[in-house]
Amino acid sequence: MGDDDGLVRGAWLPVTGVDGEVRAVGLLEALTGSHGLARLDLPVPTMLPAVLRQLLLPIVFDALGVPRSRGEWGKRFTQGGFSAEEKEKLLDYLGPRYGDRFELFSSRPFAQVAGLTALNGETKPSTLLVPSVASGNNVPLFSALSEADHLDLTPAQAALWLMHAHCWDTAAIKTGAVGDGQAKNGKTTGNPTGPLGQFGVIVPTGGTLYETLLLNTPVLPDGLAAGDRPQWAWDERPASCAATSPAGPEWSVRPAGGLLDLLTFPSRRIRLIPAETEQGLRVRQVVVCAGDRLALTPGEEPHTAWMHLAKPKAGRSARRPRRHASGRAAWQGLGALLALALPQDGDGPYTSVLLRQTGQLFADRYLPADFALGVETCGLEYGNQSAVVENAIADSLPLPVASLLAADEWLRQPILDCVDQADRVARVLDGLHSDLRRACGGEPLPRDKGERPSARFLHAVDGRMRRLLAGLRTIGDDYDTLERAQQAWEVTLRQAALREADGLLAAAPPRAVVGRTEKVNGKEIVFRSGKAAGVFHKRLGEILTRTVDAATGEGEAA
Incomplete structure (x- = not known):
């Protein structure tokens, strides 16, 4: 991906076609050609929800709207791919409307703060974005690199790890940024992990990327919330919104303003620093500072199962996100994945919004009985005040859609x-x-x-x-x-x-x-x-x- 290609048309996103061919495509091709792609072919499992949430899903939701009924969802599914009209809307969205906001190295870089500078003027190695490589306090046992080594990321790799950091970055101390009034002594403390680090991720998947996008599309009778915007269109938020802009160094503690905001939540302020090398443009240094802090994982969070509490403590929610258990295969946790009703007595699990919806779609016959539903699960285990990554959890599982029928337990x-x-x-x-x-x-x-x-x-x-x-x-x-x-x-x-x-x-x-x-x-x-x-x-x-x-x-x- 060249500097002038950007994410829209540059070949940077690795995919596997339905014919088994592995290649790299741009955003526009990934979406408009999603019916011919089997899946994203990403370096690590935790990157799948990052790319879906930070990029693909919010673009589709914002450009086309979300289905307001299961019938509307079923119509989209029956198409097998985006219609000609929908493709035109995606082309407009990624062209005249917001195409210039999907550049990595511009005056308004994607998911970054242009000109972000640390209070001490220093930059950090790009290893800071990659949990499996030693950096600062995060020293994996089997890392082949130390903090003193360089890790030259291609722009394509940098884009993927940039989104991954917004979702999964470690907690604790972050570099203080120039212009951040909350930084003290050159740093900010008390940072939580990225939003996905707070729970065990569950992503339903289909036979094509198009089906996967649909399976991760919630049916919202009232549509998207008024004023809800993704991070690249944050300047269009209502004037009454008191949250800080993700394009600046300041940050705030706040709830998500809607589904688009939740999916693209800017949990860090980041700047990728490109450099010309013998191999071409590479990202060797970065600046990573504190970002917005999600006040609470909202009940609308689509990618987690829940633990329902019969008697929550005063001021606490009756539901909290579930984490995946280390050392256990995904099928050993089917009790939580298939928990389709709130526990009647005592505490118990409650499955994700999207899996419950999938069962309802099957009951309404919008999904065939032999549909090849898959479930991808992943999570990170943090240690030492969540400042280091100790373990990664990931698994994939075939799942019969009939097992998601809430009214029938026969399967x-x-x-x-x-x-x-x-x-x-x-x-x-x-x-x-x-x-x-x-x-x-x-x-x-x-x-x-x-x-x-x-x-x-x-x-x-x-x-x-x-x-x-x-x-x-x-x-x-x-x-x-x-x-x-x-x-x-x-x-x-x-x-x-x-x-x-x-x-x-x-x-x-x-x-x-x-x-x-x-x-x-x-x-x-x-x-x-x-x-x-x-x-x-x-x-x-x-x-x-x-x-x-x-x-x-x-x-x-x-």
Whole structure:
């Protein structure tokens, strides 16, 4: 992407076509040709929601408006791509109206503050934008670069990491900017992470980029809020809006002014500093300062699931955004993804706005029963007062749209039962492991230490669960096939559990056969390998009821 090409027509956004070809396109081609593109082909999973929110979705919403009914949404879906009239509107939006606002290095640069200067006059390496590279306090364990090294970003790479920083940047101390009256001693403190760092992101996806854009388009009966503007059109906000301009160094603590403002929320004030190198124009230095602080994640946030609180503390919301659990596959969290109704009693999960809407669209027959719905989940785990990135969480999952029917649990409940079975079998394996350790004279592993057999077991069945979910997308209303799928899943669990259990029993030393006696809650209990194996098989049979007869037959034969 050349300096004069900009984001609109310059080839900078990596995509994969429906034919499998990987190439780079500009904004205009990505949108008008979205029906021929399978997906965005981005460097890291956390970049997908950043590009959708900071760029693609707000352009479509602002240029074309959001659907005001599910019928209007269904009409757009049936088109399979943007109509000729819609393409003309996008062309006008990215041309005469706002085309000059999608330049990286201009007098009004995209998502930046022109001329932004640190109070100390210094700039920082471009590594500050990339969480996986060492910079300042953020020192990843396996980073190939140190803060002293240069990271030359092409303009295309810089554009992607610029949007990523607005969404995911670390918290804590930021460089004070010239013109920022709230900076003290050359810095600002108390900065939160970027908005997406506050929750676990859930992005529904389709077979094409066009379908993905639609699946991430909420139906709003009243349309967009009056005066709601994206960050590149902030000068058009109402005069009554007291928020500071993202094109200047000052910032404010404020709520989002609407969907467009929420998606493009300017959580940092950033300036990319280009330099000519032997390889062409590169971004080696940046200035990153404090930006607007979102007062609260609003209930309209489309890309998170929620935890509903039955008795919230005084002054607190009854709902708070859910985070993804580290070390767990996305399918292990299907209970939250498929929680389509508010919990009636006590605390509980509530799925995202967009997944609930997808179920409603399927119920209204605007989505076919065999629609290839996918779900991308991602999140960052921060440490040390959220000033460093400790871990990235990302997964993708096929999901049957019929499982999102709020009024019918015929498919959703069996899927949740399959997930629950895997979780229970995993705990039974850990119980066997603990009993064998006691039989040998040891102690069970602490909850947060050591390698557990449950982790190996869940990894072993991971691929089968994904195939199961993908297969159920085309099941229609075939109850017999559903029953066979559940039985096949139990066979998978049983075989994987027995393999893991056999390994644990084979590794137990001879003294485990004799075992030992110890007091547990005031009672003397004998722990030995034979007893542990018997308890394991009994509990396994209680969980996997469809295979209990087969298991009994195998035991007799043995």
